[in-house]
Amino acid sequence: MGLIKNPFIVCQQFMEDTDIITINDDMRNEFIEVLTVTVCVKDPKSTRIKLDSTVELVRDLRGVANNEVESQIDYRLTKNGTPLATQSDIVTLLRADTNRINTIDGLTWCDENPSAGDNVYTIEINRVDGGDTPEDLVNFVEVQTRALNATVFPK
Numbered sequence: 656m657g658l659i660k661n662p663f664i665v666c667q668q669f670m671e672d673t674d675i676i677t678i679n680d681d682m683r684n685e686f687i688e689v690l691t692v693t694v695c696v697k698d699p700k701s702t703r704i705k706l707d708s709t710v711e712l713v714r715d716l717r718g719v720a721n722n723e724v725e726s727q728i729d730y731r732l733t734k735n736g737t738p739l740a741t742q743s744d745i746v747t748l749l750r751a752d753t754n755r756i757n758t759i760d761g762l763t764w765c766d767e768n769p770s771a772g773d774n775v776y777t778i779e780i781n782r783v784d785g786g787d788t789p790e791d792l793v794n795f796v797e798v799q800t801r802a803l804n805a806t807v808f809p810k
Contacts, residue, residue, distance in 0.1 A: 665692055665693070665805045676797070676798040677796070678780075678782045678797075678798065680795070683781075683782045684781065684782075685781060686729075686780065687780055688777055688778075689779065689798050689801055690708060690710075690777065690801055690802070691776065693775045693776075694769070694774045694805045695773050695774075696769045696770065696774055697771070699768065699771050700810070701809055701810050702769055702808070703766065704766040704769050704774065704805050704806070704808075705764075705766075705805070706732065706762075706764045706766065706803065706804070706805050706806075707761065707762075707802075707803075707806070708732070708801070708804075709759060709800075709802050710759070710778065710780065711757060711801060712760065712796055712797065713756070713757050714748060715793070715794040716748070716754045716755070716792055716793060716794060717792050723747050724747070724792045726746055726793050726796075727746075727782075728743075728796070729744070729783060730760065731778070731779045731781070732762055733776070733779065734770075734775070735770065735775050736775075736777075746758060754794075762778065776805060780798065782796050
């Protein structure tokens, strides 16, 4: 039996209310793994892998004097522990009648040079320390619904 020539998908998904990760104040400025997927490649010269991630974040705000809070989350994609891409998401949150604000972020990457054997792709996030900036007004960040999909294509 030969290898499948059509694209196929490998994925890891977590739904809301299961496997929620909470990033507290003492976990700032360190990357935390939130998703991982492993893709086995037999012929790297004829394979490319497209990675798509989606992460829902809920920011819980402390008492805020004004209506705007700035918050930064850095996303990092690694392959076998080596960083491939980093994306910073800096948002100005407009506080309404709630202390919890949801955002959904994504990162897409195409690995044109996968390694032979297992390629372990990981999405990590970092809650950036704001010092005396409005980031201090974010009590904690919850990583809720999230997915990392790897679509394997022949070249």
